[in-house]
Amino acid sequence: MSADTTLMPIPGPVDPVPVPRAATSRADGKVELIGLPREGIRAALEAAGLEPKQAKLRAKQIWHWVYNRGVGHFAAMTDIAKVQHPWLSERFAITRPDVVEAQVSSDGTRKWLLRTHDGHDFEMVFIPDADRGTLCVSSQVGCTLNCRFCHTGTMKLVRNLEPAEIVGQVMLARDALGEWPSSPDGRMLTNIVMMGMGEPLYNFDNVKQALKIVMDGDGLGLSKRRITLSTSGVVPMMERAGEEIGVNLAVSLHAVTKEIRDEIVPLNRKYGIEELLSACAAYPGANNARRITFEYVMLKDKNDSDADARELVRLLRHYKLPAKVNLIPFNPWPGAPYECSTEERIKAFSNIVFEAGISARVRTPRGRDIDAACGQLKTAAERKRRSQMDEQGARAA
Numbered sequence: 001m002s003a004d005t006t007l008m009p010i011p012g013p014v015d016p017v018p019v020p021r022a023a024t025s026r027a028d029g030k031v032e033l034i035g036l037p038r039e040g041i042r043a044a045l046e047a048a049g050l051e052p053k054q055a056k057l058r059a060k061q062i063w064h065w066v067y068n069r070g071v072g073h074f075a076a077m078t079d080i081a082k083v084q085h086p087w088l089s090e091r092f093a094i095t096r097p098d099v100v101e102a103q104v105s106s107d108g109t110r111k112w113l114l115r116t117h118d119g120h121d122f123e124m125v126f127i128p129d130a131d132r133g134t135l136c137v138s139s140q141v142g143c144t145l146n147c148r149f150c151h152t153g154t155m156k157l158v159r160n161l162e163p164a165e166i167v168g169q170v171m172l173a174r175d176a177l178g179e180w181p182s183s184p185d186g187r188m189l190t191n192i193v194m195m196g197m198g199e200p201l202y203n204f205d206n207v208k209q210a211l212k213i214v215m216d217g218d219g220l221g222l223s224k225r226r227i228t229l230s231t232s233g234v235v236p237m238m239e240r241a242g243e244e245i246g247v248n249l250a251v252s253l254h255a256v257t258k259e260i261r262d263e264i265v266p267l268n269r270k271y272g273i274e275e276l277l278s279a280c281a282a283y284p285g286a287n288n289a290r291r292i293t294f295e296y297v298m299l300k301d302k303n304d305s306d307a308d309a310r311e312l313v314r315l316l317r318h319y320k321l322p323a324k325v326n327l328i329p330f331n332p333w334p335g336a337p338y339e340c341s342t343e344e345r346i347k348a349f350s351n352i353v354f355e356a357g358i359s360a361r362v363r364t365p366r367g368r369d370i371d372a373a374c375g376q377l378k379t380a381a382e383r384k385r386r387s388q389m390d391e392q393g394a395r396a397a
């Protein structure tokens, strides 16, 4: 990560948090078309000098090529006059994030370390299952929230990802999986979780703009029922997320007492468990057919007792939440402050919740051979870069 990480507090009525400066514009001065709504593409073409009618037609054609065919350059757009291709490519870009590293695990999990056009690294993971394939998408480079079990939480927030960089992750995954032209049948990539690096509700506008494009039926076409937004509990933004984006909700709960959740998810000091669960109960569109997922990382002797499991059941019942619980065996990294609960403990915890009539699936750890826990690949790549620099320095000396 480069050192230009100056944070500035943004005063705001909703939720003042430290955020970084905005992304820099592209070095080549071109306008990135990925991530713009259709209307935005049309407006950009018109601002560059196209007649309004032509801008509208070209926007429609470009949208089709980009989101249905996965085309990454204007020369391939055969229904646009050849003479116009250079004019377009001098002014506009259709780019994906750069791939710094791509890994495939023995269990089929794929992980990418990606880089923004201004040189910041972030991660994306694809998890194939028998009946679905889930892409875990990042919303920020780094994170402000410092959840203690999370490796990304040890990194500083550098900046929010732009809509282009969020949509670009989905497009890049489609490229890698060979899933163009876009068609809903037989896809490997069927689901998206906004659960990668960052807190999506601290990058609300960009996440919303990006997901609208991902959900557009005349393009990437993923149904809102197959998209899940995961939050650590940014209570003031949850209702808006339900109303304006409308995707499924997952909440990183991870503890059932104030003391422990304050430690594991420090945001709890600002928005406590009661406030969070009330906001979940009011989440637009949640019902028994579209349950809210409660993520619960299993930490040895921290949050994994029978009493914790019973309290979890009590809370979910008390707030009448249409809930399913996802128990996540902790995936430690070097220097992590916790250990994973034992298998027996996880099973006992799961049984208590399950016997109360609430689904409590234990998530199978995936991609352990490729550092697939969030943030690990980025750190591993930085370590490698540093040691290469050390070697070069030693050779030069």
Ligand code: SF4
Pocket: 143, 144, 145, 146, 147, 150, 151, 152, 153, 154, 196, 197, 198, 199, 232, 252
């Ligand atoms: S769990 Fe999510 S919100 Fe918490 S530090 Fe990690 S990336 Fe940030």
